[in-house]
Amino acid sequence: MSENASPFRARTVVLLVIAGVVGFAAFLILSAYAPDIRSGRDGRAHGLSTSAVGFRGVYRLLENTGADVRYVRSEAMLDNPGLTLLTLEPGSNAERVETLLNEGSGPLLIVLPKWGTLPVDGERDRVQWFRSGMGGSVTAMLSGVADISVSTSATPAGSRLQSGMLRDTEFLTPGDLQTISGPALMPLMETAKNESVLAQVTDTEIYILSDPDFLNNQTLADPGSARAALLLLAELNESGGPYWFELVANGFGGSRNLLTLAFEPPFLAMTLCLLAAALLAGVQAMYRFGPALRPARAIAFGKRALVDNSAELLRVARREHLSSQRYAAMTREAAVAAIGNPRQLSGEALDSWLDGLGPATMPRFTTLALSAQRAHNRQDIRNAARALYEWRKAVTHEG
Structure with a gap:
């Protein structure tokens, strides 16, 4: 080798x-579409999460009952017939929420957050709670449609709620029940003390559920609560269209970037x-054809460089038309040096004597010298110089 x-x-x-x-x-592709392909098993409160505070369970429950359930991962998806579920978090995209409130079509169910959680070590989809009453952290996002106050009710867990929507369905309160109030809210589900748990924003199809424990994964472990959740969602989705779980506001999917456009x-x-x-x-x-071409030198070696530089100086000085006359004089001197001047002639007499030296088939020297004197452009100068050179070779018998 x-x-x-x-x-x-x-x-x-x-x-x-x-x-x-x-x-x-x-x-590049994974970087561009990372928000669209993330599994969502991060312990947060959104439609992909399988943690106790997530809503993946109600998605699967609706799916298993034959309902049309879909995720919203694109900002362009606003005109959705059916019920859209927006599960808010303290870090939700406020601009996306505002767009849904103002431009969305069809009924919109907003589920407020409740639990502050911490992840369980070593398990991404499990959390432990450290406080409740987190609903007040997102009310500023809803200020465009209603002035909302969030509070914690003293109603004991397991108490029955009053609902004018579903009189035959039993809604039982979870622990640390979270309620809402506001001048633009019309109560749909209340405690015995008239504290609103589910309310509708007046003159809109926007519904606000104060406590997520009526829909999240930990609630669905109880068959009665799961049945109540299904009936509640069906009642709000009067058109019978698909159920849309909004994810863009939770950071999954969203606007295009340069990579996705590509x-x-x-x-x-x-x-x-x-x-x-x-x-x-x-x-x-x-598979290159032949050897690599080396770049030419900027300045050539030897006489070629001298000639090129002289020619460039003549061009820059605009004296090219004078070079043909000098070349005629040089041709005269070269011919005399080669064959001699026995009579010591000069001027016109020398030119007349040189006229007789050339072949009969070629123009006389004086004719060629006159053509060189009259040449003013580059092509004429080149032609005159070539003719003088050929005459000199014929007279001096140079190879």
Whole structure:
């Protein structure tokens, strides 16, 4: 094996390059669509979460009963027939919430947060609570539609709620019941002390559920509570359309970025063209035709550099038209030096004597010198110089 031989075979190098390209492309795609493909098993209170405070259970419950249930992962999805469930968190996207309140179509059920939680070590989808009454942390997001106050009721756990919507359904209060109040709220479900748990914003299809324990995963462990949750959602979804679980406000999905635009029409075509161009460039680099061309020197060696520089100076000084006359004089001197001047002639007499030296098939020297004197553009100067050079070769018999 020679010292200059590559330690890798060509096939190995090609496979490494392909693996690198595929890995980098996968990284870009995953980075672009990361919000859309996250599992949501993070212990938070949203429609993907399987923790006690999450709402994945009611999603699966609706799905198993044959209902049409979908997740909202795009900001463009606003015109949704059916009931939209918005599960608020202290860190929810306020701009998205405002958009849903002002531009959304169909009924909207807003579920306020209640529990402050901490993750259980080593288990992403399990949490432990450290306080209740977190609903007040999100009321500012709803100030555009209603002035809401959140409080904790002294109603004992297991008490029956009053509901004008579902008189045959038993809604029992959870512990640390959270209630709401406000001048623009019309109560739909209350405690015995007329504290609102579910209310409708006047003259809208916006509903607010003060306590998430009526719908979250820990509540559905009880069959009676699960049945009550299904009936409540069905009552709010009067049109019978799909159930939409909003996720954009919780940080899943959302607006487009430069990466997602590159992988979606109409920019996908441009991305594929760029990939094809890069592939062709790689193939050209691997299978080069002939040796690589070295760049030419900026300044040539020797006499060529002197001639080029002199010609450039003449061009810059705009004295090119004078060079043809000097070339005629140089031709005269070269001819006299080569064949001699036996009569010691000069001026017109010398030119007349030189006229008789050239072949009969060629123009006389005086004619060529006159053409050189009249030349003013680059092409005429070149033609005159070439004719004088040919005359000098014929007269001096130079090879």
